[in-house]
Amino acid sequence: MPNLIKLLASNKNRPERLPQSRIVAQGDETEIYIYDAIVADDETAYWWGGVSAETLVPAIRDIKSGTVRLRINSPGGDVFAAQAICQAIRDTGAKVIAHVDGYAASAATVIATAADEVEISEGGFYMIHNAWTWAMGNASDLTATAALLSKIDGSLAAQYAKKSGMAVDDVRAAMDAETWYTAEEAVAAGLIDRVAAGKKAEASWNMSAYAKAPKVTPPEPEPPDPTATAEHRARQQQRISMLARLNR
Template sequence: MQIANKFLQIKNQSEQSADVYFYGDIVSSEWGKWENTDTCPEDVRDFLTQVEGVKNLNIYVNSGGGSVFAGLAIYNMLKRNSAFKTVHVDGLAGSIASVIAMAGDKIVIPSNAFLMIHKPWSGIVGNSDDMRKTADDLDQIEQGILNVYAENLKEGVDINTIKQMVNDETWLNGFEASKYFNVEVSQENEMVACTSDYFKNYSKIPQQFAKPQNQSNETKKELSQQNKINQMLIELSII
């Protein structure tokens, strides 16, 4: 059975389990959506209400990131849900989507899928005081994200190691991620394609995610990106 819940896919629901897919960008609200795969916190809230009482929740992630506050809200909603949560990173859990992935009681990353972590950034308009405050705010946001990562570290891994990886923008395949985080590595599979309006802002994108799009898709992405830039000028974002 498949349930339509605005833009969030809910599949295979039963009394025992439900599947949910994060297969687009993470946005702050309904009006921020420019693709039918984008997800906002209201979608997740409504989804969890519909599947209340299920014992197992399967979460599939293939996202390049999005709004930091939306992602943290989604992480917290999933984290406090009583179901046993298994996260499957099908292609990419990038940026704030890597935080959402950490909500799982069990996290599975194929050897050819990726976890990407980096520093939060924001668009800002204002004077020097505004910009100094934004820098301080971003440092606090980064610490909140590091707190989530710290809860999922393998024994013996120092959070300062992860902080440096965040500073450097680090892409980890399944095997590499398992060296630092409590994740399970599954066999390599045919990686699900992942596109994101945010990819042009990353500096170390693996070749798998850097394939050119056709012209019609590119034009569509450019229009979408401009709208999201306008949105980011009024809210702090991690992308």
């Protein structure tokens, strides 16, 4: 199973799941919650769950200045969707403070780089790694895919290096190793500015799609929906095929 599909599927039925994303405005402060996997579009979010960039980006672009508090508890997802969210946050012109309330893994860490300040709850994790995809074709096709992944990794490494002050080569080594930073380690690396005083990390995720993830007990799957129609099942299978092609 391609890794992004595995990540989405293994977290789809989390019993403690909060709303995928929401924006809460009060005065000149706005909170943006990213409490799910990051996906590109609403259809993917419908079938698999996740924060949809298709919906979230236009809403973020309605924010004008003030202070944005970006609350993150996400196992990662689509890196291009994350970059779109990241740029929309930068374009608000607001002061942005990111709060890693639990996990910021993979693409979720990209969003955190849009913030002027980043803090993490005690017991939280911050993970960086090389980009994923799924590919098929001849040698030329696969070579082109490998070249694209290399460019993506270089862009990500530059973002992390700018935030942390680490050398790009050191960041690339950490990405190669799929590095899971504890809250204290992320601060020491410069990727996070501080550990939030008195804040405990919120609900964990099933991270079994990743090679070196902390071990957690996966939630019990929900029983199949007896009311699901053949048409719904066919659409879901189509979505699986599409995700397989787009997985990264």
